[in-house]
Amino acid sequence: MRRDELLDAAEELLSDLGSTALTLSAVADRAGVSKGGLLYHFATKDALIKAMVERLIEEFDDLVAAQPDATYTERYLGATLVAVREGKLRRWAVVTGASGNTYLLAPLREAMARWHREGLDDEPDPVASQIVRLACEGLWDLASHDPELNGDEALGALDARMRALLKPPS
Template identity: 65%
Template sequence: MKRDELLDAAEGLLADHGSQALTLAAVAERAGVSKGGLLYHFKTKDALVAGMIERLIADFDALIAAQEETRYTRAYVRATFVAVQSGRLRRWAVATGAAGDPALLVPLREAMARWHSHDLAAEPDPVMSRIVRLACEGVWEAATQCPAIFDPGRSPAQGDYPGLRDRLLSLLP
């Protein structure tokens, strides 16, 4: 069993049953491995949650890097909408929801600080770049808390993802 399969099982368990259901035994059962097999990769529940958080940071970093943009903020906007539309948003919701210990969220806070300050001075309009990056955080939050407000069949004024993405990109020089 690979580490990512165990993380997938933990995320699925969290999404289906909430943080109270996240136990090492339940994750092992869902993944179809022995508890010892799970413990080989994750010694504690906190280590499992930390693994989910590490993976979501690495995933978003990879999404940013994969965008064919010369400016970081433009890549950040595109990566945000790829993440939201592809269902990767679930990773954010479940991993952060499972982190009962605030210390587990330190890597995520550090990543967010990095994402929001990265290369701002190189942007043609650093203030607008910061505003657009923060607006992306609003998209994440809204899509997590009320996904029904975003519907591909709606017009941009009503909340479709491509329309919102394009509008945010149009704000950047």
């Protein structure tokens, strides 16, 4: 079994049963592998959680990079909307909620700092860019708790309004 399949099984377990259900035995059972097969990839529960957090960061970085050429904030906004529309943000709440260990969440804190500082000085209006990035954070949080709140029409309106904020004043 591949590493990503094990991480998928752990995320599904967290989503279905909560953080108290996340044990190596339960993940192995969910993935349909022996505990030894799981231990080959993840020697501890902490290693498993850290790998889930790192994968989420990498996936979001990939979403940002895949956006059309634009300012960093426009790409960040586009990536956020893709993640919301595809239901990827629910995993953020589940995985980050699985760890009470601040060491395991350190990569996420570092990524968040990077995402919120990246290219800010190169933006036409750094304050508007910061507002849009913070609004994306709110959208992430809401989408992780109530994915049905904003349908395509509402997300389109939010996208248009936030992009309008990013236009330099005339």
